[in-house]
Amino acid sequence: MTTPVPRPAIAAVPAYRPGRPAVSDELKLSSNELPFAPLPGVLAAATQLLGRMNRYPDAGCTALYEALAETFEVETDQLAAGTGSVDVLYRAIAAFAGPGDEVVLPWRSFEAYPLAIAVSGATAVPVPLRADATHDVDAMLAAVTERTKVVLVCTPNNPTGPVLTSAELDRILAGVPSHVLVVVDEAYVEFVRDPLAASGLAALRTHPNVLVLRTFSKAHGLAGLRVGYGIGNRDVVESVRVAVPFGVTDVAQVAAIASLGETDAMRRRVETVVAERDRVAAALRAAGWQVPVSEANFVWLPVGEQALAVAARCEPVSVRPFAGEGVRVTIGDPSANDLVIEALRDPA
Known part of the structure; x- marks a missing residue:
């Protein structure tokens, strides 16, 4: 058989x-979780939504997009929500890279990167970190070829911790063709204190090929509810929004909105x-x-x-x-x- x-x-x-x-x-x-119970306002908002679990969630994440747009001063059509930023990552790679294409990434970095690339059918091109556990920008740029469709950067880098500096991200964006998507994974951005650290949002203002990944799982302490998002150019986000309907639950959406109010x-x-x-x-x-x-x-x-x-x-x-x-x-x-x-x- x-x-x-x-x-x-x-x-x-x-x-x-x-x-x-x-x-x-x-x-x-x-696991990179926050060692605190949910914020009081967040827990109350999520608990209230449990009473309507017989209803489907808002597949358009309307209220969540409005809250995020206000927080980051972007338009709602620049946002793509998912069940954690890793979900948005998978969809972004699948949307822009496939068989015959290459994705350049730092390594060691987030374990999900090579998995997401493999699922898409693309080829991972890992670039070893420098001795101080930072991105080797020169080597990453040298790894970009005509087959490259996506470049991943992780700042701060998981699991090693260092950030990419603004100057380093500027060099990457200057050296990568504009048709290549540059994913700036900022899952831990709230913990950054280095004044020289790169800002994916600042880069996005001048580079429409940037997609910034953020999450409510880390600093906001909502790891169990699975809600993350990407911020990017409208055309990029439109492709990344292609997802299984009703992925982000209403409980997760309302908890995320409440957490934005508890900044x-x-x-x-x-x-x-x-x-x-x-x-x-x-x-x-x-x-x-x-x-x-x-x-x-x-x-x-x-x-x-x-x-x-x-x-x-x-x-x-x-x-x-x-x-x-x-x-x-x-x-x-x-x-x-x-x-x-x-x-x-x-x-x-």
Whole structure:
């Protein structure tokens, strides 16, 4: 008996590896989540919507687009929402790259990038990061060919933490043909404090081939509701909006809108995470570990072949090892962070 055979591009795609489960939420530093309960106004708004779960959500995300447009001073037709920014990423790559095309990306970076490229049928062209865990802009530009349809940049870069500077993003945009889509993934932008950091929104004002990815999963603490969005040129966004209808639930939409109204409270929480991030990084460096400058809500230990062993030392805290490369430690509750610092007090 024969069974249906998927096309080769799909058959070759490995499964996405989520963060390792932990013994408790407080000890889970393997996924880049915010260690706080939902903001009061957000929880109330979402709870109220649960009473109409028998109804389909607004497939056009009308109210969400209006709120985002007001927040970022763009037009509603410049926005594409999805079930997390990763959903928007998949659709953007599928819309602009296919079999025979190439997508240039930094590596190591977000695990979903090569998966999304493979699903589209395009070819990934990974460009190794520099020794300081930053994008190698010269090498990325050198990797662009006539087959390149998309260039991905991740700032701050997940899982290593550094940002792309404004000057570096300007160089990429100046060196990439205007018909190539440049996706600026800013999932962690709220945690950035580097004044030289690139701004995808600023780049979009002068470069219509830019698509900016943002999410409510990180700083806004809505990871479980799955809502992210892209901001771009109308023509680009029109193609990216092609999606399975009713993907973003009404609960997610109203929670995101409420979270935009709680910006001050969100920023106070982010400042707490930023301060804790810098404390953890300083403590690990003082203990002798190499820790790149992180502008996200995690720190990176480039320990190479020792990744699995270093992660095991942190137990019962769950951190994220990348075999053969390094370990990412999400910033969580100070008590969990202290357990990591104590476990790694000796690099040997």
